Amino acid sequence: MNRPFVHPYIPNTAPDVRAEMLDTVGAASVEDFYADVPADLRLGRDLDLPEPLVAEQDLARHVSGLLARNVPTTERLSFLGQGTYHHHVPAVVDEVIGRSEFLTAYAGEPYEDHGRFQALWQYQSLMGELLSMDVVNVPTYDGFQATATGLAMAGRITGRRRVLVASDVLPAKLSKVRDYVRVHLDLEFVDPVEGTADVAAIVARLGDDVAAIWVETPSRTGAVEHRLQALADAAHAVGAILVVGTDPVGYGVLTPPAEQGADIVCGDIQSLGLHQWYGGAHGGFIAVHDDPRFVMEMPSRLFGLATTDVPGEVGFGDVAYDRTSFAHREEGKEWVGTAAALWGIAAGVHLALMGPQGMRELGEVLLARTAYAQRALGAIPGIRLTDRAVHLREFAIDVAGAGLTASGIVTALRAEGIEPGVPAGEHELVVCVTETTSQADIDRLAAAVTGLVAASAAEAASTLDPIAEPEEHRA
Amino acid sequence: MNRPFVHPYIPNTAPDVRAEMLDTVGAASVEDFYADVPADLRLGRDLDLPEPLVAEQDLARHVSGLLARNVPTTERLSFLGQGTYHHHVPAVVDEVIGRSEFLTAYAGEPYEDHGRFQALWQYQSLMGELLSMDVVNVPTYDGFQATATGLAMAGRITGRRRVLVASDVLPAKLSKVRDYVRVHLDLEFVDPVEGTADVAAIVARLGDDVAAIWVETPSRTGAVEHRLQALADAAHAVGAILVVGTDPVGYGVLTPPAEQGADIVCGDIQSLGLHQWYGGAHGGFIAVHDDPRFVMEMPSRLFGLATTDVPGEVGFGDVAYDRTSFAHREEGKEWVGTAAALWGIAAGVHLALMGPQGMRELGEVLLARTAYAQRALGAIPGIRLTDRAVHLREFAIDVAGAGLTASGIVTALRAEGIEPGVPAGEHELVVCVTETTSQADIDRLAAAVTGLVAASAAEAASTLDPIAEPEEHRA
Amino acid sequence: WDEPVIFELSTPGERGVLVTSIEPGVRDAVGDVVAALPDGLARQAAPALPEMGQMRVLKHYLRLSQENLGADFNVDVGQGTCTMKYAPKVNERLIATPKLSAMHPLQDPADAQGALEIIWRTERMLAEISGMDEVSLHTQGGSAAIWANIAMIRAYHEANGDGEQRREVITTIFSHPSNAAAAKAAGYDVITLHPDADGYPDLAALKRALSPRTAAIMVTNPEDTGIYNPAIREWVDAAHAVGALASYDQANANGILGITRARDAGFDVCHFNVHKTFGTPHGSGGPGTGANAVSAALAPFLPGPRVVREGDRYEVREAGPQSIGAIGPFHGVVPNIVRAYAWMMALGAEGLRAVAETAVLNNNYLMKRILEIPGASAPYATGRRRIEQVRYSWQELFEETGITSEEIGIRASDFGMHYWTSHHPYVVPQPFTLEPTESYSKAELDEYADVLAEIAREARETPEVVRTAPHHQTVHHTHHDDLDDPERWAVTWRAYRRKYPQAVGA
Amino acid sequence: WDEPVIFELSTPGERGVLVTSIEPGVRDAVGDVVAALPDGLARQAAPALPEMGQMRVLKHYLRLSQENLGADFNVDVGQGTCTMKYAPKVNERLIATPKLSAMHPLQDPADAQGALEIIWRTERMLAEISGMDEVSLHTQGGSAAIWANIAMIRAYHEANGDGEQRREVITTIFSHPSNAAAAKAAGYDVITLHPDADGYPDLAALKRALSPRTAAIMVTNPEDTGIYNPAIREWVDAAHAVGALASYDQANANGILGITRARDAGFDVCHFNVHKTFGTPHGSGGPGTGANAVSAALAPFLPGPRVVREGDRYEVREAGPQSIGAIGPFHGVVPNIVRAYAWMMALGAEGLRAVAETAVLNNNYLMKRILEIPGASAPYATGRRRIEQVRYSWQELFEETGITSEEIGIRASDFGMHYWTSHHPYVVPQPFTLEPTESYSKAELDEYADVLAEIAREARETPEVVRTAPHHQTVHHTHHDDLDDPERWAVTWRAYRRKYPQAVGA
Structure with a gap:
């Protein structure tokens, strides 16, 4: 078609206006504006891209058609976790973060963006209550980044390099943290015992060259650390810092790490009001006590409350902006950029809706369903729980005794519409339950696994010597 | 459970507050407030309702589970129309009417609800441009009501009872109109010829006791009336009123009835930016010229623009509020109540987005696709178009010649995921295409119908005398 | 914002949304369909719609939205009779699926089991709530349901051969005006009863008005005063005694859910404003949803189509021979039905x-x-409790200060509060009607009362502040007299340009 | 609105949302799980979160939203460097489906073909747009992508045995601060170059700074001044000549899409701020999305996991041995990727x-x-065209009136306009940076310019009006000095209550 290209997203493609504007600035064509781009760098052809779908209806049909090829967890029975969790998101959360005012804002100032400042300050405050800490950042990207930065902070504060890693850490998270801090810190791993920290072994390795003990709770397998205070005391005795990576979802019922001596508490807020989004909706929090030594090492923005010219009125602004790379480039602490503010607003709304009672009930449901699922699966012959710690939401089973592999279970159960968990090694399967996983769902998983175990046993029997091994020996 | 019933929707179920309020008003319990309700009328038991799902996540799972049993037209190839149409709804339309400010407002005054008044006044104005008329109402329920009221207005204006019905009318619409006006008006049917009005027959029956000629365009079968001016002239010659029921979707390219002499133009706005909603999203417009004889007979609210204390500023308010039943109960014109304001806002946004060029292109696409579908189906042996009128969006085919029934086609094609149209009588099938129906979609329907015809022919042949009838005789 | 009328934002050539193209294969087959139109059918001058980029349209309407005080934003107790309550956001999320919005009403019922089951279940719940036998959700709003009530009553009497004789409908002044208006539209003469001195419906007056000419009584209870008629059963009995039917406008049902039921008082037919009592958002004035609930005797007259259950399947049944037929398209306002179902x-x-x-x-x-x-005062039933709302009066304040209820309402908007002043006919002088529903906390009710107290204080101490309100709205005191004059009213931009050429030319 | 801090709205006992109950069967099996917790693990005092009904929480946040000036509401050209453009609403609708939001990243790839294909296709389009060989959308924002750039560069040099030797990164003062900051975080010494007198990047200075110690140059082009470096290929060649890599911050790509490409100038690695250039909403400051595009030589170092195409299927491949590994969880900010795909x-x-x-x-x-x-003036490159933005200066106005750029920005908010004053470091005095993007019409640009002209007039004629702004905001001139004092700052309500007991007690 020869008609001019006019696009709804680009008002000044309207030909008359375009000509008028060129005329106003005295340009013959838009080519004039590119005078500084050397001819040999000019592309000189159209980009080789798919045919566009300029009519909205055609675009919608195309994209929806692609997405229709996804089969979401609403149509599968999912026991997947390992960093992204399926929690219920109250509708009010989505309503608030879907508001154009929040969704499309960016970096406005405290006056015209008063609402954004207040919403994020409230997020900080609500998280502060949940975590019993006085300082919480505007969210960074995710729990990976938050923990990497938390450790880096510990390094800067102490001027030391050694970090004792007390817990099982999610492999991807460890990958991130390791690459992020390796110039500044050395990670040393102290194997956990029964899912939680080997306090004695850690104490034995502590010294005045240790920057931090790093605890993850819940750990990679969902184990809840129950000896934080001992670790904190030991760390503090040598001037080291206790950095706790955690998921805040349990602190309606669990004691927050700050009340057990943690100095830096960090983690991910995806569990607090964010959908799974194929792993694409994470935000990182870093919480510290109100101690300038710690606060001044935080790279993220921190919003603060302040008085105004009107008595009794409160306004908001940036706390200690000079910490940041916005202010001082490489002299700032790490860097700050577009991260996850909207998710922070979401988490704030979520906590406001849940209230103390809701968070308590949620914590209880999670503990109860986890324990129930552990019993249901652990009771299957040949399957055992990998440890005896308290678990929140996730736990691992070892399926070797049933003659199965973790990936074999996954493959078999996917055919039944079940995602039974995430394999970790040949025989370990990490299973996740949340408040959206009902008793019936867990029972269905247990039945399906029982079926596999039985089939495996039958197959084993058929390939064994006619006189089968006694059952007892195989458990 | 014995704990008090506290519900998120009802803040004052919180026990302490509840007790405090009862105390303040000096009531022993809420029973005090029902002193006027006689004991023998008291229910005295709980309502027998399903167990509630007070946790939002449980409610969502239940309702979504029910809705998951629906298979929408995005997963079927639909040629269904007959009152509800599948047009593309631009996302901005949904965004605007999803705004809490519009969605949850009701009957506020022009000051605090300035936005609602302006948005609806703009809807009236945009419809006015599309229809070339100066007065358009705040939407009534739907096109059925709009047309019933349009005819009732004609009766009141002329003081006459006879109405000549010139077109094929949708049966449900006719049912509504007939029951609505039967105390005041007598409907007389003048059969159309080749889909459109039999002008000569109508003229022959006109007289000074005729209140109105009622034309539907597009008609029940999508036929576009092309002799409106002649009907208008004839009606006006005897003091009768030309009432045109229509769908506004075509007036980017078709001449609006007002420019061909129509006095009252009415219909449904579902085609202008509303989803199908299982038939649950309709709004009725009634448009007249700026003549107080007509305006004062309109029962709906009419918003008008007015000056304010600030020079140059415009405000809004109700035009001639004293017409309405709000003001004068049974002395008002018919009645007015909660109708379809939000859909009016939607239609306004839609027209603003489409603009003159968009409405023109849409009209062209509809005419072209309709004509294409007519050709594709009409070319199938044994199938013929029921008339030779210009059609917009819908048309009827007669399938008798192919040895098929309309319902038989529907049943057969549903098995292939196709809704081929709506049966109207044994052999007539009304087929609908819109801008969302692509050429490929139409071709698929034609191929499927061709297959049925061939199968029918084969079956007929196999049950016939071994010497089959020549093909020519059966076309 | 000082957002202009949208037509002033037009720039030639801009586009808001593009339409899909006609495929070459279609164009080749059908040619130029516009050129081929019969004489006169092709529009000559394009409609003068605005031409705007998509973001500018969006910005315009988003700004307008911010100039509107939705129920989500204020303590919306001032729209008495409207039952402004929380419309839960989860319901908006639940309906926002193609599995509802992209359903066509004539699809195979096998493909619509979810929608049909929800309609059916909602009807059954409303049957239990009303005590009636059958329910239809076919109508599009409260007044449409009132129309259906009177249309069924008319059909019932006609079916019994009483159509010619029964030409009167009796209602009360504190029942919703649509009862009177719909009866009139159905061809009935309307008799309106006034309350007794205490504000209670007057049974003696009813008995005087009833006769063999009476087709029905159509009453609200509690009435818009919040007063429950304790003799309601006697009213119904008296109507039945003359062969009339009793129709119950349950617009004000919010305070009596689970307490007392229409059928228990003997009513033959009733309706609910589903969008009010059952928590669907009010949509700036619709769409609403009506529910008509009837006794078994009236069931054959319900509008259609109906949803029926057959075994564990749900089917659509066309209206039967005695049905009043369709009132509107298909099954009513389905998104609202699903919302109401979820709310219940x-x-x-x-x-x-x-x-x-x-x-x-x-x-x-x-x-x-x-x-x-x-x-402030609450006329009638002095010292007694009310049900769910009260029609108050500022008459004393007016006599003292000359400030009207309408002026107070406008001033209330400066405090971010709704307050509805239209309570025609003004039986109660300087009326205002407050209906707090269950959705507001004590703190919010206190906030609302404080605002009215403050305005009443202003009315005494600084009446000009009240009289010249609004002061904090995007628009100022508007000259509503223009709107009653056919020479000056402007219902569309077209009319405005014609009548005020100098204003538009500016 | 004058909406309080949310904690002040709490009423004991109110609930905002209820949690599902523990089934009796579960409770029977596991008992009281809280009581069974090890010593010290059960929280003693409940967190002091507010207790509020659902509608009040909603109203609170809706009111806050109205106190926020989203890009949809204003002529948002004042946030230079941020590429504020229209984020199409259709994309919001398209992603709002459980088929995206309810996908778990570890599901069977066979169940995620739609998501994987969109990621793959988006990467391929960005490869074409940049001219690079491989693209990853794994990172969560522009600065995260910058981090990935330097992490890949570090890994590359280490793989080549150069890790110890190459300890320096060179950037320019008008490149985004994160280039300097991320390089520092990765352990590099940072050398920052200033432009020549005309504002053009100084090639001679670069050549002086380059050495065998140089790991990379990290530059933006056009820079935040809107000036395109015409010698960009010479810059890259000079870097390559000393064995350094060239990293291109394409945050400012919006003006050169389809005009010139990173790889065509010889860059080894570049990144896009997908949320800026490719039209995703900015979310009040995130989530963003970064794209890292690299030459074939750098491809093994891309972060992981990666999406790969195998025949007509899409699979997930874990990061390879040379990869820098995960930067964040899984596949990046998937909703933004789908939006960007739809936008393109x-x-x-x-x-x-x-x-x-x-x-x-x-x-x-x-x-x-x-x-x-x-x-107003536009320092540097006098008389020449700019690409997509300009860093202006109010220095002349400041010298004349004493009004600062920051004061003008605050006053602009009274006109409903954004205007960002933070352009550290203040190389340009009294700076303001305007980037109008493609999303605004001429009428809107005129409106914006008119506002600035009006404020400049005020600065001369009624400077107090400017100095005491804001006048039309919900909040007034705020004492930001409090926020730099550890004794007075209050990052949470907890801290505020502790530090200002008298204020909270009120």
Whole structure:
């Protein structure tokens, strides 16, 4: 078609206006504006891209058609976790973060963006209550980044390099943290015992060259650390810092790490009001006590409350902006950029809706369903729980005794519409339950696994010597 | 459970507050407030309702589970129309009417609800441009009501009872109109010829006791009336009123009835930016010229623009509020109540987005696709178009010649995921295409119908005398 | 914002959304369809719609939205009779699926089992709530349901051969005006009864008005005063005694859910404003949803189509021979039906009763707070409790200060509060009607009462502030007289340009 | 609105949302799980979160939203460097489906073909747009992508045995601060180059700074001044000549889409701020999305996991041995990736070029309008065109009136306009940076320029009005000094209560 290209997203493609504007600035064509781009760098052809779908209806049909090829967890029975969790998101959360005012804002100032400042300050405050800490950042990207930065902070504060890693850490998270801090810190791993920290072994390795003990709770397998205070005391005795990576979802019922001596508490807020989004909706929090030594090492923005010219009125602004790379480039602490503010607003709304009672009930449901699922699966012959710690939401089973592999279970159960968990090694399967996983769902998983175990046993029997091994020996 | 019933929707179920309020008003319990309700009328038991799902996540799972049993037209190839149409709804339309400010407002005054008044006044104005008329109402329920009221207005204006019905009318619409006006008006049917009005027959029956000629365009079968001016002239010659029921979707390219002499133009706005909603999203417009004889007979609210204390500023308010039943109960014109304001806002946004060029292109696409579908189906042996009128969006085919029934086609094609149209009588099938129906979609329907015809022919042949009838005789 | 009328934002050539193209294959087959139109059918001058980029249209309407005070934003107790309550956001999320919005009403019922089951279940729940036998959700709003009530009554009497004889409908002045208006539209003469001195419906007056000419009584209870008619059964009995039917406008049902039921008082037919009592958003004035509930005797007259259950399947049944037929298209306002279903399922029997009891508690609490304001009064039924709302009066304040209820309402908007002044006919002088529903906390009710108290104080001390309101709105005191003059009213931009050429030319 | 801090709205006992109950069967099996917790693990005092009904929480946040000026509401050209453009609403609708939001990243890839294909296709389009060989959308924002750039560069040099030797990164003062900051975080010494007198990057200075110690140059082009470095290929060649890599921050790509490409100038690695250039909403400051595009030599170092195409299927491949590994969880900010995909598909090659050309036209048009305002200037490159933005200066106005750029920005908010004053370091005095993008019409650009002209007039004629702004905001001049004092700052309500007990007690 020869008609001019006019696009709804680009008002000044309207030909008359375009000509008028060129005329106003005295340009013959838009080519004039590119005078500084050397001819040999000019592309000189159209980009080789798919045919566009300029009519909205055609675009919608195309994209929806692609997405229709996804089969979401609403149509599968999912026991997947390992960093992204399926929690219920109250509708009010989505309503608030879907508001154009929040969704499309960016970096406005405290006056015209008063609402954004207040919403994020409230997020900080609500998280502060949940975590019993006085300082919480505007969210960074995710729990990976938050923990990497938390450790880096510990390094800067102490001027030391050694970090004792007390817990099982999610492999991807460890990958991130390791690459992020390796110039500044050395990670040393102290194997956990029964899912939680080997306090004695850690104490034995502590010294005045240790920057931090790093605890993850819940750990990679969902184990809840129950000896934080001992670790904190030991760390503090040598001037080291206790950095706790955690998921805040349990602190309606669990004691927050700050009340057990943690100095830096960090983690991910995806569990607090964010959908799974194929792993694409994470935000990182870093919480510290109100101690300038710690606060001044935080790279993220921190919003603060302040008085105004009107008595009794409160306004908001940036706390200690000079910490940041916005202010001082490489002299700032790490860097700050577009991260996850909207998710922070979401988490704030979520906590406001849940209230103390809701968070308590949620914590209880999670503990109860986890324990129930552990019993249901652990009771299957040949399957055992990998440890005896308290678990929140996730736990691992070892399926070797049933003659199965973790990936074999996954493959078999996917055919039944079940995602039974995430394999970790040949025989370990990490299973996740949340408040959206009902008793019936867990029972269905247990039945399906029982079926596999039985089939495996039958197959084993058929390939064994006619006189089968006694059952007892195989458990 | 014995704990008090506290519900998120009802803040004052919180026990302490509840007790405090009862105390303040000096009531022993809420029973005090029902002193006027006689004991023998008291229910005295709980309502027998399903167990509630007070946790939002449980409610969502239940309702979504029910809705998951629906298979929408995005997963079927639909040629269904007959009152509800599948047009593309631009996302901005949904965004605007999803705004809490519009969605949850009701009957506020022009000051605090300035936005609602302006948005609806703009809807009236945009419809006015599309229809070339100066007065358009705040939407009534739907096109059925709009047309019933349009005819009732004609009766009141002329003081006459006879109405000549010139077109094929949708049966449900006719049912509504007939029951609505039967105390005041007598409907007389003048059969159309080749889909459109039999002008000569109508003229022959006109007289000074005729209140109105009622034309539907597009008609029940999508036929576009092309002799409106002649009907208008004839009606006006005897003091009768030309009432045109229509769908506004075509007036980017078709001449609006007002420019061909129509006095009252009415219909449904579902085609202008509303989803199908299982038939649950309709709004009725009634448009007249700026003549107080007509305006004062309109029962709906009419918003008008007015000056304010600030020079140059415009405000809004109700035009001639004293017409309405709000003001004068049974002395008002018919009645007015909660109708379809939000859909009016939607239609306004839609027209603003489409603009003159968009409405023109849409009209062209509809005419072209309709004509294409007519050709594709009409070319199938044994199938013929029921008339030779210009059609917009819908048309009827007669399938008798192919040895098929309309319902038989529907049943057969549903098995292939196709809704081929709506049966109207044994052999007539009304087929609908819109801008969302692509050429490929139409071709698929034609191929499927061709297959049925061939199968029918084969079956007929196999049950016939071994010497089959020549093909020519059966076309 | 000072957002202009949209037509002033047009720039030639801009586009808001593009339409899909006609495929070459279609174009080749059909040619130029516009050129081929019969004489006169092709539009000559394009409609003068604005030409705007998509973002500018969006910005315009988003700004307008911010100039609107939705119920989500204020303590919306000032729209008495409207039952402004929380419309839960989860319901908006639940309906926002193609599995509802992209359903066509004539699809194979096998493909619509979810929608049909929800309609059916909602009807059954409303049958239990009303005590009636059958329910239809076919109508599009409360007044449409009132129309259906009278249309069924008319058909019933006609079916019994009484159509010619029964030409009168009796209602009360504090029942919704649509009862009178719809009866009139159906061809009936309307008799309107006024209350007794205490504001209670006057049974003696009813008995005087009833006769063999009476087709029906059509009453609300509690009435818009919040007063429950304790003799309601006697009213119904008296109507039945002359062969008339009794029709119950349950627009004000919010305070009596689970407490007392229409059928228990003997009514033959009733309706609910589903969008009010059952928590669907009010949509700036619709779409609403009506529910018609009837006794078995009236069931054959219900509008159609109906949803029926057959075994564990749900089917659509066309209206039967005695049905009044379609009132509107298909199954009514389906998105609202699903919302109402979800609302009821979130509450259950205990929750619905908590709704009623809390609405009534809130109302009586607010009444106490309002009556503490000098100049405010609650006419009728002095010293008695009310059900879910109260029609108050500023008559004393008006006599003292000359400030009208309407002026107070406009001033209230400066405090971010709704307050509805239209309570035609003004039987109660300087009226205002507050209905707090169950959705507001004590703190919010206190906030509302404080605002009215403050305005009443202003009316005495600085009346000009009230009289010249609004002061904090995007628009200022508007000259509404223009709107009653055919020479000056402007219902569309077209008309405005014609009547005010100098204003538009500016 | 004058909406309080949320903690002040709490009423004991109210609930915002209820949690599902523990089934009796579960409770029977596991008992009281809280009581069974090890010593010290059960929280003693409940967190002091507010207790609020659902509607009150909603109302609170809706009111806060109205106190926020989203990009949809204003002519958002004042946030230079941020590429504020229209984020199409259709994309919000498209992603709002459980088929995306309810996907778990570890599901069977066979169940995630739609998501994987969109990621793959988006990467391929960005490869074409940048000219690079491979693209990863794994990172969560622009600065995260910058981190990935330097992490890949570090890994590359280490793989080549150069890790110890190459300890320096060179950047320019008008490149985004994160280039310097991320390099520092990765352990590099940072050398920052200043422009020549005309504002053009100084090639001679670069050559002086380059050495065998140089790991990389990390530059933006056009820089935040809107000036395109015409010698960019010489810069890259000079870096390569000493064995350094060249990293291109394409945050400012909006004006050169389809005009010139990173790889064509010889860059080894580049990144896009997908949320800026490719039209995703900015979310009040995130989530963003970064794209890292690299030459084949750098491809093994890309972060993981990666999406790969195998035949007509899409699979997930874990990061390879040379990869820098995960930067964040899984596949990055998937909703933004789908939005960006839809945005690109709505435009195509012709559309992207129209984006660039129109953004540049708008910028040069606005520059003409701004330079007509007395007191405003555009330092550097006098008389030349700019690409997509300009860093202006109010220095003349400041010298004349004492009004600062920050004061003008605050006053602009009274006119409903954003204007960002943070352009550290203040190399340009009294800076303001305007980037009009392609999304605004001429009328809107004129409106914006008129506002600045009006404020400049005020600065001369009624400077107090400017100095005491804001006047029309919900909040007034705020004492930001409090926020730099550890004794007075209050990052949470907890801290506020502790530090200001008298204020909270009120």
